[in-house]
Amino acid sequence: MKPGNLRPYFQLMLFGLALILIFLVLFNTLYKTPYTASVLYFNYASYVINGGIPYRDFGFEYPPFALVFFLLPRLLTPNYGLFATLFEIETLVFSLIGLWLTYQISRLLGKAPWKMLTVYILAILAVGPIIARQYDIFPAIMVLLAVYYFETGRHKTSWAILALGTLTKIFPIVLAPVFLIYYLRNRLYKPIWSGIITFALINLVIAIPFFTIGQDAIAGLFKYHAMRGIQVESTYSAFLLAAEKLGLTRVTLVYNFGSWNLAGPLPDILARVSPYLTLFVLLAAYWYTYRLIKPGESQFFRIGPLSILVITLVLITSKVLSPQYPIWLVPLFSLILSRWRYPVLVTFILIGGLTYFIFPDQYLALLNLHPLLVFILLIRDCLIILLAVLAATSLNQKRVMEQVTPS
Numbered sequence: 001m002k003p004g005n006l007r008p009y010f011q012l013m014l015f016g017l018a019l020i021l022i023f024l025v026l027f028n029t030l031y032k033t034p035y036t037a038s039v040l041y042f043n044y045a046s047y048v049i050n051g052g053i054p055y056r057d058f059g060f061e062y063p064p065f066a067l068v069f070f071l072l073p074r075l076l077t078p079n080y081g082l083f084a085t086l087f088e089i090e091t092l093v094f095s096l097i098g099l100w101l102t103y104q105i106s107r108l109l110g111k112a113p114w115k116m117l118t119v120y121i122l123a124i125l126a127v128g129p130i131i132a133r134q135y136d137i138f139p140a141i142m143v144l145l146a147v148y149y150f151e152t153g154r155h156k157t158s159w160a161i162l163a164l165g166t167l168t169k170i171f172p173i174v175l176a177p178v179f180l181i182y183y184l185r186n187r188l189y190k191p192i193w194s195g196i197i198t199f200a201l202i203n204l205v206i207a208i209p210f211f212t213i214g215q216d217a218i219a220g221l222f223k224y225h226a227m228r229g230i231q232v233e234s235t236y237s238a239f240l241l242a243a244e245k246l247g248l249t250r251v252t253l254v255y256n257f258g259s260w261n262l263a264g265p266l267p268d269i270l271a272r273v274s275p276y277l278t279l280f281v282l283l284a285a286y287w288y289t290y291r292l293i294k295p296g297e298s299q300f301f302r303i304g305p306l307s308i309l310v311i312t313l314v315l316i317t318s319k320v321l322s323p324q325y326p327i328w329l330v331p332l333f334s335l336i337l338s339r340w341r342y343p344v345l346v347t348f349i350l351i352g353g354l355t356y357f358i359f360p361d362q363y364l365a366l367l368n369l370h371p372l373l374v375f376i377l378l379i380r381d382c383l384i385i386l387l388a389v390l391a392a393t394s395l396n397q398k399r400v401m402e403q404v405t406p407s
Contacts, residue, residue: 008113012103015117019099019124023092027129033360036133038084045074045083056213064210065167069138088132095124095131098141098331101148105335108152109300116334119345123330126352136327139169143307144331146172150179151300159195163202171328174310177286178303185293229254229261229271232366233358234321236270237262238381241374253367259320260367271319278317285310285392292395302395304335308344309391315384323359326351340394347387354380 047058048071054060060067073086099120106116124131131137142165149158158179165172176199183192230236232253240262243249251264261267289306311328315321326348333345354376358366366373 008103008107011114011117012100015103015114015121016096016099018121019095020092022121022124023088023095023132027132031129033129033133033356035130035360036084037135038087038133039080041070041087041135042074042080042083045070046078049074053210053213055210063167063170064206065164066135066138066169069135069168091132091135091137094137094141098137098144101141101144102331102334105148105300109337111337119334119341120331122345123333123348123352126349127324127326127330128352128356130324130356131327131330134324134327136169136324137330139165139172140328140331142168143172143175143328146175147303147307147335151303155191156194156198159198160202163199164206166199167203167206171311171314174282174314175307177282178289178306178310181286181290182293185290186295228257228259228319229263230267230274231320231322232260232262233323233377234319235316235381235384236267236274236319238374238378240267240270241369242378244369245371245374253369259322274317274319278314281313281317282310285313288392288395300335301337304332304337305340305344305391305394307332308336309388309395312384312388312391316381316388321381323355326355336391336394338394340390344387344390344394347383347390351380351383351387354383 044054044058044060044067048054048067052058054064054067069090070087073083073090076086077083099117102116102120103113106113142161146158146162146165149155149161162172162175162179179195180192183189183195230240232241240249240251244251249264249266251262251267254261254263292302308329311332315325315328329348333341333348336344358373358377358380362370362373362376366377
């Protein structure tokens with residue numbers, strides 16, 4: 001093999017080594033967080049190993065396939081300290097899979113691998129060490145894998161992975177209408193039905209046993225999330241707290257449902273209407289997508305910003321915006337191929353930096369409603385809104401790549 005042909009592989013290995021050092025060294029020294037969800041994951045996995053059935057024998061707040069990622073390290077050790085280390089290695093492995101997928105996509109598109117890999121690494125650095133302490137990277141990489149298989153024509157595999165991602169953390173389901181719209185615009189009716197059937201069957205096969213065994217607990221879980229208030233870091237909260245500092249409204253901070261939330265007439269109204277706002281903005285985004293997609297075109301040059309757009313709209317309109325939620329976007333930024341990729345990435349880096357400053361660095365100050373932290377939270381959430389605007393704007397730009405054969 002000629003030396004020039006080996007260069008991309010050397011780039012992949014160098015970026016892989018950099019990612020390993022980031023996880024194992026940087027995220028445990030200069031750039032770290034004292035908070036982790038691995039204790040919770042360890043307990044859930046231990047319940048199962050000891051014969052417990054989720055939803056029936058113990059409360060489980062996640063979709064059922066999430067258990068797979070908790071059980072893998074727990075099967076290797078009953079010791080929590082070692083479990084936590086193995087879980088972080090698991091997140092590293094998935095991050096490396098995302099790196100490899102990004103490399104494969106760059107080769108498919110004829111792009112310089114180092115450019116797309118750099119974007120991927122920068123996005124990981126933006127969200128910081130929380131990526132190794134939470135399990136959100138698993139469904140995020142599954143979304144990227146579903147996109148990859150979708151564009152390379154392996155549609156049933158793509159839908160299967162999207163289903164597993166949904167059974168891991170719900171949010172991947174917002175990509176399903178984007179896939180369906182592509183089929184409709186290209187009059188590909190057979191993949192519509194095969195995709196829907198594949199997606200539905202996998203969800204039913206995995207979920208029905210749990211729903212049958214623990215239906216009362218699952219109904220209670222839905223009620224639990226429906227009754228949650230406006231979480232303090234959400235977009236709604238940022239504007240309400242800013243209005244409160246200006247003397248325009250009155251809100252109080254309470255701890256319930258496992259998080260700090262706002263209480264008061266206006267927060268309660270927003271908590272009730274937020275699901276409808278999410279549905280409305282998503283429908284608007286899907287209509288925009290339908291008008292945008294042209295028959296016969298590959299969508300790789302749009303799938304990145306489209307995915308960022310719909311997921312960011314969920315973040316903006318959700319009544320909960322936990323610090324780990326930006327992880328959902330990490331693998332997608334390298335798929336933005338227009339000249340807007342730099343403003344989009346810089347905006348996300350700012351979002352990541354401010355999120356880390358708020359949590360864990362200055363979270364107590366935010367809970368004390370310090371004016372500076374309220375202002376920073378408002379800026380952070382305005383940047384998330386800007387991210388959605390930039391993603392939508394980038395969709396109107398002409399491609400900066402040669403046409404890829406449509407899948």
